[in-house]
Amino acid sequence: MDAVERANLERQRRWTKDQKIGEGTYAVVYRGRELATGRKVAIKKIKVGQFKDGLDMSAIREVKFLRELKHQNVIELLDVFSSKKNLNLVLEFLDTDLELVIKDRSLVFLPADIKSWMAMTFRGLEFCHRNFILHRDLKPNNLLIASDGQLKIADFGLARDFADPGYKMTCQVITRWYRPAELLWGCRYYSTAVDIWSVGCIFAELMLRTPYLPGETDMDQLKTIFRALGTPTEEDWPGHTKLPDYVPVGQFPKTPLRDLFTAASADCLNLLSKCLIYDPKRRISAKDALNHPYFFALPYPSHPSKLPKPAKKESGIPLEEVDGNTDMSGPGPGVKANPPNKLKRKNSDDLGGRPVARRLDFTK
Amino acid sequence: MTAALTPDTQPVASSSTQRQPLYEASTQYRHWRFSPEQLVHMRSTLNVDAVSAIRDAFEADSLGSSSSVSFLSAEEEHLLVKLYVGKIAQLCGHFRFPEEVEATAATYMKRFYLKNTVMDWHPKNVMLTALFLATKTTNHPIALESYASHIPKTSPSDVLDLEFLVAQSLGFDFAVWHPHKALWGIWLDVQTLPDVSIEELSKAYETAHGHVRAARLTDAEFIYTPSQIALACFSLASPTLATAWARAKFPSSPHPPALEFLEPIKEIILRDGSPPDVEAVREVDRRLRLCKNPEKIPGTNAYIKKQQEKDRQAEEKRLRKAEAARIAMEEGDPFGSELAKKAAEDLDDDDDDD
Numbered sequence: 001m002d003a004v005e006r007a008n009l010e011r012q013r014r015w016t017k018d019q020k021i022g023e024g025t026y027a028v029v030y031r032g033r034e035l036a037t038g039r040k041v042a043i044k045k046i047k048v049g050q051f052k053d054g055l056d057m058s059a060i061r062e063v064k065f066l067r068e069l070k071h072q073n074v075i076e077l078l079d080v081f082s083s084k085k086n087l088n089l090v091l092e093f094l095d096t097d098l099e100l101v102i103k104d105r106s107l108v109f110l111p112a113d114i115k116s117w118m119a120m121t122f123r124g125l126e127f128c129h130r131n132f133i134l135h136r137d138l139k140p141n142n143l144l145i146a147s148d149g150q151l152k153i154a155d156f157g158l159a160r161d162f163a164d165p166g167y168k169m170t171c172q173v174i175t176r177w178y179r180p181a182e183l184l185w186g187c188r189y190y191s192t193a194v195d196i197w198s199v200g201c202i203f204a205e206l207m208l209r210t211p212y213l214p215g216e217t218d219m220d221q222l223k224t225i226f227r228a229l230g231t232p233t234e235e236d237w238p239g240h241t242k243l244p245d246y247v248p249v250g251q252f253p254k255t256p257l258r259d260l261f262t263a264a265s266a267d268c269l270n271l272l273s274k275c276l277i278y279d280p281k282r283r284i285s286a287k288d289a290l291n292h293p294y295f296f297a298l299p300y301p302s303h304p305s306k307l308p309k310p311a312k313k314e315s316g317i318p319l320e321e322v323d324g325n326t327d328m329s330g331p332g333p334g335v336k337a338n339p340p341n342k343l344k345r346k347n348s349d350d351l352g353g354r355p356v357a358r359r360l361d362f363t364k
Numbered sequence: 365m366t367a368a369l370t371p372d373t374q375p376v377a378s379s380s381t382q383r384q385p386l387y388e389a390s391t392q393y394r395h396w397r398f399s400p401e402q403l404v405h406m407r408s409t410l411n412v413d414a415v416s417a418i419r420d421a422f423e424a425d426s427l428g429s430s431s432s433v434s435f436l437s438a439e440e441e442h443l444l445v446k447l448y449v450g451k452i453a454q455l456c457g458h459f460r461f462p463e464e465v466e467a468t469a470a471t472y473m474k475r476f477y478l479k480n481t482v483m484d485w486h487p488k489n490v491m492l493t494a495l496f497l498a499t500k501t502t503n504h505p506i507a508l509e510s511y512a513s514h515i516p517k518t519s520p521s522d523v524l525d526l527e528f529l530v531a532q533s534l535g536f537d538f539a540v541w542h543p544h545k546a547l548w549g550i551w552l553d554v555q556t557l558p559d560v561s562i563e564e565l566s567k568a569y570e571t572a573h574g575h576v577r578a579a580r581l582t583d584a585e586f587i588y589t590p591s592q593i594a595l596a597c598f599s600l601a602s603p604t605l606a607t608a609w610a611r612a613k614f615p616s617s618p619h620p621p622a623l624e625f626l627e628p629i630k631e632i633i634l635r636d637g638s639p640p641d642v643e644a645v646r647e648v649d650r651r652l653r654l655c656k657n658p659e660k661i662p663g664t665n666a667y668i669k670k671q672q673e674k675d676r677q678a679e680e681k682r683l684r685k686a687e688a689a690r691i692a693m694e695e696g697d698p699f700g701s702e703l704a705k706k707a708a709e710d711l712d713d714d715d716d717d718d
Contacts, residue, residue: 002480002484003410003413003479003480004479004480004529004532004533005532008532048528052508052509052520053500053505053507053508054496054497054500054508054523054524054527055497055500055527055528055531057500057505060500060501060538061503063536063538064501064538064539065539067391067536067537067538067539068389068390068391068539070389080535080536082528082531082532085528087531130386131386160503161503
């Protein structure tokens, strides 16, 4: 066996797949473990054989950038190995994402909670930008939440390095609701400001608990933006009418953010408005956002561990199964699949009603 | 762009108050930096191991057949790789790929042969795959069909067959930092210095750029940082301007540290930066045809044996898996019992759904 194959096999043996937890267009995601430590991981298996151009671009981008980025607020790629014609990415296991948090109606967000999520998002994004990487697909669904509450930027399938000046990039990036006007008008030279616009939309969504600018088509997206923030003038955004796909979409008046975000503080709205400035050159940078007074004013950001979180799916397990020697952090179905244990549990339940900790009885 | 101009001799002091330079977090810095001695050692070990493995393969093919074979030495292997690294530039010119693609493909080639031997994988094939992979990793993708059709006697599968192996050999470290970018940074910086004639600077930049291209044929990138190499190239072109730049960058020190270790880099570039003698390489390539690993050549006994062994292992695995499933069924437990789990233990469940 070649040295390269051997090294790969060694890496592969460090991890085990437990259960399929999701399937996307080009990948299957498993929950798995690091064998030596029992640490929970997610293993994203990318099928390679099916692409006529070989390794797929999104897989390449994801691997390329995550290999380089190590930061508390960016998802960690722990390992990469191949098995037959599949590429396996071992990622840290994350419980939920910001979209699920926003949608969970049973959760109440305090201003300090929103501040905390925003701080973590900006920290992660500032690190990407400092490393000359544009994410190009920020949305609540791609901001994952770890069990300790830390927010992590994930899904680098559309990311790219900063282009050299004068080098054209595609404007078909970023999910529509989070896409800035310059991209909708076909701007081919852009920079970190596109990600900041997305963060602005996420910021607003955290306060509104519903997507802020949900356009139905690309054209409607522009209208939706202008209806909310007013049509930009030449003074707001010099030169925007010269963009390749520029079309006028009607005149809408500017309404103060205050009208919609009635409960927000002045600092909060000031930062939000700076993320949603039309002129990309004037839009705030991630670094400046982190130094914005919003983050230094009371209330201070909530500690990540104190942030609201959707109830875990595992908590659906009846109490009787939680009792005793079952390991809640381990794979759930494994517990269910053990008939002898289950029987024992039933017995003890018959005796007591409310489960009590079992003790070893040496008297018998 | 002008990261880490400090010498690499000191260990990285990761004090908590000091922020780690970006370059030191890169996979290039962490995984692909070696001393010249390490490089020699790696290549000779690789060569010795390869020769012994291939000798065995020859013997397996037909007994006593390895005694007449003259295997390549590590230096000869390196010569062949260098020739094909040079060919990347020609191919990129033909496709009009940006310099980023060319430089990345060259790095992939060189990294690949720190882990593999030319006697297993011929550099011509690896070059085609490395270049194709580089177009994708640098965000300049081209359709495989059109790529292969522009290269004589090459089918899409010739390119794709090795793609996984190349990616694996690179350890999936796709991001590469290049001296030509750092040189661009110096060129921009120097323009802001007072009393610099733009003609003189342009000429120096062009010459320096030529040295950067030459450096691609050498081991410089394994030993020094891109910015160090760029400054050395610039200094080869114009020592005066290079010194002026360094003094402007480090105004407080009379002897800017950046200038201290340029000489060994220049030496490497001048010594190793030209393409190898074609006649010499032709001789190596001729011998390579006779000492290629028969396990990698379809049709030979050794190849067939290797394939049979692979098939046998796969079959064994299938049987063990079926056995595990049978035990589980018998116990009437669809989730599998301890015993079944044991039987299935060292099987990876990878082929469940492909």
